[in-house]
Amino acid sequence: MAPSPNDTTGPRHVAIIMDGNGRWARQRRRPRLFGHQAGAKRVREIVEACPDLGVKYLTIFAFSTENWKRTQAEVAGLMTLFRRYITKEMQTFVTEGVRVRFIGDRRRLDPKLQELMDHCETITAVNTKVHLTIALNYGARDEVARAIKDLAREVKAGKLDPESVDETTLTRFLDTHVLPDPDLVIRTSGEARISNFLLWQSAYSEYEFIDTLWPDFTDEIFAEVIGRFGKRERRFGAVPA
Numbered sequence: 221m222a223p224s225p226n227d228t229t230g231p232r233h234v235a236i237i238m239d240g241n242g243r244w245a246r247q248r249r250r251p252r253l254f255g256h257q258a259g260a261k262r263v264r265e266i267v268e269a270c271p272d273l274g275v276k277y278l279t280i281f282a283f284s285t286e287n288w289k290r291t292q293a294e295v296a297g298l299m300t301l302f303r304r305y306i307t308k309e310m311q312t313f314v315t316e317g318v319r320v321r322f323i324g325d326r327r328r329l330d331p332k333l334q335e336l337m338d339h340c341e342t343i344t345a346v347n348t349k350v351h352l353t354i355a356l357n358y359g360a361r362d363e364v365a366r367a368i369k370d371l372a373r374e375v376k377a378g379k380l381d382p383e384s385v386d387e388t389t390l391t392r393f394l395d396t397h398v399l400p401d402p403d404l405v406i407r408t409s410g411e412a413r414i415s416n417f418l419l420w421q422s423a424y425s426e427y428e429f430i431d432t433l434w435p436d437f438t439d440e441i442f443a444e445v446i447g448r449f450g451k452r453e454r455r456f457g458a459v460p461a
């Protein structure tokens with residue numbers, strides 16, 4: 221549903237591009253994976269901060285469809301990190317009321333990792349305190365292409381009239397179909413680009429590009445960013461009141 225103008229309360233859905241792990245590690249003369257491990261530790265703190273900040277939905281970009289271009293060692297290290305992270309945090313998510321979802325194309329991921337992801341989604345499915353969505357092998361263009369493929373299949377099967385297709389129809393086929401659009405997209409590490417993240421969903425999102433590297437992104441910095449959001453006037457194409 222289209223949001224209404226002047227809704228200046230805090231962001232209900234925050235999406236984060238967690239960038240800067242590699243530079244954080246380099247500053248310490250450590251391997252890149254050391255930075256990713258530090259980045260993974262930050263995730264817990266940010267998830268835990270959400271309820272007090274009024275953030276109901278948190279979506280984090282963990283691995284993009286383009287990240288396969290990294291060295292084989294870094295990709296393998298990240299995949300191991302994801303497996304360990306899910307295994308280790310799953311029970312905490314259950315007890316802390318966090319519902320976990322994954323978006324992206326799972327088919328290219330290791331079957332064991334896919335199993336863990338499915339299991340984590342299943343056992344947290346009743347939770348409602350925070351909705352954590354982890355984008356893993358996610359690319360927004362890939363997501364839209366997959367959505368269009370599924371939509372075309374329904375047209376071909378005679379289940380969908382092409383004349384009836386509108387924005388809402390396409391939204392229904394996206395990985396994020398059960399989520400509201402992000403109100404705020406944060407990117408850490410000083411880069412001001414969105415790198416194929418939630419392109420369709422962030423049409424009316426506010427953006428914050430923060431210089432802090434992801435492993436240094438504390439809950440205090442998160443709270444400051446959320447505080448600034450409240451001062452923004454969101455118009456969604458309308459004229460100010």
Ligand code: FPP
Pocket residue numbers: 238239240241242243244256257259260263280281282283284287301302305354409434
């Ligand atoms: C970008 O930093 C970060 C990634 C591609 C991986 C993100 C992963 C994590 C934060 C850790 C694990 C997350 C979970 C959910 C367990 P970069 O490597 O591009 O940094 P750089 O630009 O400084 O090189």
